[in-house]
Amino acid sequence: MKDVAQLTGVSIQTVSAVVNNKPGITSETRARVLAAVEQLHYQPYSVARSLRTRQTRSIALVVSNIASVAIATMASAAEAQAHAFGYSLILYNTHNDSERETSYFNTAAQQWVDGVVFIPAMGRLGRLDILQAAGIPSVAIDRIPDDYEGPAVMLDNLKAGHLAGEHLLDLGHQRLAHIGGPMEIRLARERRAGFQQALEARGVDSNACVVSDGGFTCQSGYLAMQQLLAHQPHPTAVFAANDLMAIGAMRAVDEAGLRIPCDISIVGVDDIEVAAFQTPPLTTICQPLAQLATLGVQLLLDILAGKELVQPQIVIEPTLVVRQSTAKQD
Numbered sequence: 001m002k003d004v005a006q007l008t009g010v011s012i013q014t015v016s017a018v019v020n021n022k023p024g025i026t027s028e029t030r031a032r033v034l035a036a037v038e039q040l041h042y043q044p045y046s047v048a049r050s051l052r053t054r055q056t057r058s059i060a061l062v063v064s065n066i067a068s069v070a071i072a073t074m075a076s077a078a079e080a081q082a083h084a085f086g087y088s089l090i091l092y093n094t095h096n097d098s099e100r101e102t103s104y105f106n107t108a109a110q111q112w113v114d115g116v117v118f119i120p121a122m123g124r125l126g127r128l129d130i131l132q133a134a135g136i137p138s139v140a141i142d143r144i145p146d147d148y149e150g151p152a153v154m155l156d157n158l159k160a161g162h163l164a165g166e167h168l169l170d171l172g173h174q175r176l177a178h179i180g181g182p183m184e185i186r187l188a189r190e191r192r193a194g195f196q197q198a199l200e201a202r203g204v205d206s207n208a209c210v211v212s213d214g215g216f217t218c219q220s221g222y223l224a225m226q227q228l229l230a231h232q233p234h235p236t237a238v239f240a241a242n243d244l245m246a247i248g249a250m251r252a253v254d255e256a257g258l259r260i261p262c263d264i265s266i267v268g269v270d271d272i273e274v275a276a277f278q279t280p281p282l283t284t285i286c287q288p289l290a291q292l293a294t295l296g297v298q299l300l301l302d303i304l305a306g307k308e309l310v311q312p313q314i315v316i317e318p319t320l321v322v323r324q325s326t327a328k329q330d
Contacts, residue, residue: 058090060091175235266325
């Protein structure tokens with residue numbers, strides 16, 4: 001830093017202000033200092049700076065399964081938002097393992113991350129006491145644990161299920177089925193409950209609706225649909241709790257020699273990119289994944305900035321995207 005100051009003819013304090021992106025420096029001085037930094041290949045000693053500021057300008061993102069298309073989309077958006085505000089993002093993938101999640105919370109605390117955004121393993125409330133003891137704020141996104149009252153960003157999953165049910169009922173379907181996610185996950189229960197509420201509101205017996213609990217994968221949707229088709233008469237419409245299960249279900253329907261949507265209508269949730277490129281394109285409930293993650297990171301940044309949270313729990317409205325996998329029941 002001393003060499004940069006000598007080369008540019010400014011004080012060490014001015015160099016420090018430029019390197020740390022502080023206000024009050026003229027654009028001409030800032031440009032001159034940055035040019036000298038590049039010329040001298042100066043790298044600020046981040047560890048020493050962290051000791052002084054108690055900040056590392058890093059955020060941990062702890063996710064349940066990075067292989068999931070939906071979660072990968074959220075991770076990408078979270079990184080972009082963090083980067084835009086000068087933070088680096090450290091990714092931890094728990095593989096839906098609560099013990100691994102606890103280990104990663106410990107690691108994040110030891111690495112002095114400024115904050116944590118997390119998608120809980122299997123939807124259970126993790127060892128947030130580890131982060132709280134270290135004074136590290138956290139924000140939950142997507143899968144909100146039971147009894148969790150902290151900062152969060154989530155989809156209105158009850159409404160998502162309700163929208164799917166209403167859409168299929170409006171098309172005249174009476175034999176409806178649901179392929180749900182793991183019932184230990186709150187959002188899976190809420191999507192099913194919203195779907196059943198829509199049926200009950202129209203006088204359709206929701207208990208007659210065959211429910212199969214899958215694992216949010218194409219394979220689980222495929223197997224669940226095979227089970228549903230084994231019942232006669234088979235359902236004329238199916239609501240799957242995410243797009244991957246819906247896509248797996250579509251494959252099972254095709255293999256059974258049935259047609260979508262002529263014989264069976266199918267609705268998913270998420271509106272991942274490949275949903276629009278299925279044959280036929282998948283009708284789905286849109287969950288704005290990138291927005292969800294962006295808002296989660298922004299909520300954490302507001303906490304770090306000491307702002308008062310007007311809305312500590314943000315609920316995003318779902319929307320119905322009608323494509324060609326649903327049609328009127330003759």
